[in-house]
């Protein structure tokens with residue numbers, strides 16, 4: 001195929017340049033299943049990476065192969081040799097719109113997703129042409145010195161910056177899936193916000209659809225320099241349909257002195273997906289890191305965004321919502337580690353289980369020796385919609401210091417007959433009443449979302465609730 | 471023919487414990503009925519049963535709205551048919567804003583065949599209407615954004631119930647001790663508002679221990695409940711008028727009633743013992 005592209009054919013060139021395939025050899029790269037050193041080499045070749053990254057990948061592969069699966073969390077039934085670890089963007093258009101399940105299409109319609117975006121979300125089309133909106137904004141950001149690209153590009157264009165921070169927050173040795181991601185990562189976002197620069201609009205909202213960002217093993221690195229501010233919104237609320245069964249991302253964030261970072265994720269995976277994600281931030285003096293994390297769908301999600309407060313006055317907040325329905329297990333939670341005095345953290349977790357779904361909160365609050373006068377507050381509320389469903393809480397607290405204030409509250413509730421009756425006595429059907437009660441239950445977190453995401457989140461809850469009662 | 475709510479020989483049990491023992495009551499649109507009676511006599515139970523609370527099981531009897539069998543309907547269908555109850559103890563719905571909730575409610579009740587997910591009354595239009603009603607009831611507009619009954623004071627809850635009635639404009643309303651918890655001024659305001667909203671438009675059943683609500687809503691009929699039965703009724707063409715009986719009970723209490731209806735008084739005692747036992751067992 002590649003040999004058919006004549007060098008002078010402008011269209012052909014554009015097509016190739018778009019995906020950065022620099023020569024014909026790489027262009028004919030054929031994806032195959034399984035994982036070994038050869039695949040890792042191929043990925044590195046394809047990306048035309050510097051050698052340090054190749055070596056990093058290879059080391060990570062060894063670590064992945066040596067590490068056992070976690071013995072806690074959910075049940076992982078995966079054949080690692082039966083997975084594609086790298087698929088060329090062009091190969092990704094493997095299925096047609098007709099092949100996308102009706103259910104997914106219906107959900108798109110209900111969410112009012114534009115036609116062009118639907119096709120990208122469904123994996124039919126590789127990239128959404130958002131350049132128009134995105135171009136002028138990117139210029140504005142660039143003028144302020146903000147770097148914002150996909151991580152592959154960053155490795156090539158900002159090698160020093162990437163190399164300085166890459167894998168410093170989450171080393172491949174952290175866990176089996178962080179190792180896997182380190183070996184085969186592709187895509188994800190790279191953001192650098194220079195000192196004192198405050199970006200006052202949520203970043204991803206304008207770059208909503210980008211096939212690179214939705215890869216299986218994306219790798220995101222965000223550096224917020226001193227006194228800077230950024231709110232990054234990852235993904236979108238539409239159900240993501242892929243034919244692959246494993247999604248394993250790594251997100252690393254460095255929040256320097258007196259900087260602020262908020263990272264918002266709403267993910268709604270198809271029911272066959274294992275969603276095993278490592279997200280961690282380090283916060284320096286007076287810095288604030290906030291994770292807002294919404295998890296819907298998937299077969300199993302294991303995700304515990306964490307904040308390490310390394311210097312005095314650092315703060316971490318983690319707000320999460322999990323919705324587990326039939327055949328789904330949401331093992332989500334949070335982790336805060338207080339390494340310095342006068343640091344503060346807050347964890348709010350809300351989970352909803354229905355139709356036999358299972359949700360677990362798993363959280364760690366750790367206060368290290370010397371981290372005096374720390375405060376940490378954990379609230380986790382579970383709402384169980386029917387007797388078949390399940391919710392568990394696994395709070396771990398490790399405190400090595402005396403002078404600290406740590407609070408933990410947990411509640412499990414069912415939708416009350418009295419609440420249902422009250423709403424029904426005002427003309428709401430039972431289904432409508434349940435949906436309203438569930439929406440109210442997560443409202444304190446939805447309130448934190450950017451407007452359009454809050455609206456979509458509520459629509460999603462409505463969809464999830466359909467047919468669940470009566 | 472005017473709209474009629476008819477309760478015929480209604481028997482209601484809670485957890486197999488009989489509470490109502492044959493209640494008959496007919497309310498026509500435009501009428502105000504007062505329902506009085508000692509604590510625990512079954513007044514709220516009557517309201518819940520008419521509204522369709524699943525915990526209140528009808529073991530015998532009928533409830534009809536213009537001949538239509540209400541007991542066969544779900545609570546939301548009864549509401550859409552034009553029934554409303556202002557609760558003695560409204561339930562909090564955390565996270566749900568009063569305005570959103572009421573917009574859903576009003577959309578359903580004004581378009582009874584509305585399905586879930588179908589369009590609501592436009593936000594702007596509804597907000598205007600809501601604010602106008604709130605102003606009338608001298609409710610702070612901030613309440614529209616507060617969560618339903620969540621952290622409301624006793625009086626605020628009762629005002630919110632009246633607000634709901636004003637927005638939903640039912641054919642028949644049961645007001646269960648809507649006056650308790652309100653301060654003197656608020657009772658007067660509530661009383662006026664109910665008269666305004668109701669007027670000739672509504673049939674109203676006012677359950678009360680006081681006479682303030684009745685000031686602006688002179689009852690055409692007053693009923694006395696004892697031991698799960700209506701034992702005495704006053705009204706047009708009877709020995710006494712509705713307001714006269716209400717005034718008597720208010721001044722002298724229920725001793726005369728108990729003496730006059732020993733069978734019901736015995737049932738009252740049996741009911742008290744039963745709930746006392748249940749409470750003791752629960753401790």
Ligand SMILES: Nc1ncnc2c1ncn2[C@@H]1O[C@H](COP(=O)(O)OP(=O)(O)OP(=O)(O)O)[C@@H](O)[C@H]1O
Pocket residue numbers: 484489507508509510511512513514515516525558741742745
């Ligand atoms: N949900 C319930 N569970 C158990 N017992 C109940 C329930 N509802 C009512 N009862 C019992 O039924 C009887 C009547 O109660 P109801 O609330 O109808 O009285 P009431 O006339 O409204 O009294 P009050 O004037 O105190 O409001 C009482 O003995 C009460 O304990």
Ligand SMILES: [Mg+2]
Pocket residue numbers: 513514515558646
């Ligand atoms: Mg009562």
